[in-house]
Amino acid sequence: MARGSFREQLLRVREDAIIESVNRLLAEKGFDLMTVDEVAADVGIAKASLYKHFASKEALAAAAMVRVLRKSAEVVAAQPADARAIDKLRAVTRWALQVQLAGEMPTLPSQNSSLRAELLGSAAYTDLLMQVSDELGAWIERAQADGDIEPALPGELVLYTLFARACDPVPGFLKAGGRFDDAQIVDMVLGTCFDGLRRRPERAS
């Protein structure tokens, strides 16, 4: 499809700037503490102008979530087709941890009902979420068949456990401690996620 008129492109660029601000503020303070005034000030436009682009605060958050889901889908798609499923899962999880440590992972409260309604009502959101879940789910089954992930674990458990790394508080705590750099933190959390806390007997790679 065409990229649209010059005017439409300008609109698109502005909306990207808005979503970028929302994304960062959502990562910093969360949905409840983020105010629309703040978003407007951060973008550099008036609040009323913001509402010409997005109908509500919930719509702003939903747009940021769609954006991060789209990036996730890109990361998933970028994995080499011939790589082992377990390595692809590790790579995507690693990416999520890096984004979170960079302070760019928007996090939503799982309790806010108005926000849940807005998200579940957005096909762009639910479709992307299902797409990413399906692709990761296929990798999980493959990794279990490969003997790389414990076959006795339900696929849901594995999927949720990986998704949860995006809002894991452990990386932030470790970073606050100041004893480790981001790369070390990512490696350590990835390690506890896949290998657990227990001492492992050495294994064939």
Place this chain on the structure above:
Amino acid sequence: MARGSFREQLLRVREDAIIESVNRLLAEKGFDLMTVDEVAADVGIAKASLYKHFASKEALAAAAMVRVLRKSAEVVAAQPADARAIDKLRAVTRWALQVQLAGEMPTLPSQNSSLRAELLGSAAYTDLLMQVSDELGAWIERAQADGDIEPALPGELVLYTLFARACDPVPGFLKAGGRFDDAQIVDMVLGTCFDGLRRRPERAS
């Protein structure tokens, strides 16, 4: 020390009722979505009366956190002295997961600064937190010496990983799925926490 006059005991009972309500509302909706009006209505007293007992909304939340920390310290103290360190760590983590699944684990946003200030300013909170952390930390070192926890892992990482189970979103997701009961969920999450997702070779118990 004496239990105080009858009047003081009544006061104590009422404050316990308040903290009980706050604890449940905090678990249900989180700090930001919990309103003081709601707490007052739930306890069955007027909001102004609530402020005679606690100086602010933050003080209410802090009292609930002190309460759950006290319970944690009790659970820690209740572990048999001759048990293996790894089993004691598992038992305490299991307890935290059960409380969370029961909807009784108060959760605080790590971003709210006014709340952070109130908590860090409360000696009752920080002292208990340090006490529990120290006791768990000693068990972690012991479990590493026993060869039950990977000795290469920093103690901080293990401690934070266990603490994080109290606000892990995975149990809630699994419960929402409806395919597992609470006991199964606790066992599965405990398993991924200590043993990871990877397929493990069978081990000597």
Place this chain on the structure above:
DNA sequence: GTCTATAAATCGATAGAC
């Protein structure tokens, strides 16, 4: 200490001029 009533501040959302 408990109540009713209200102050004081914040926030989401909108009106209306340009």
Place this chain on the structure above:
DNA sequence: GTCTATCGATTTATAGAC
């Protein structure tokens, strides 16, 4: 579409009678 100005609702916190 962008702005200024403001509404209406919500929320924390308090005043003052009893």
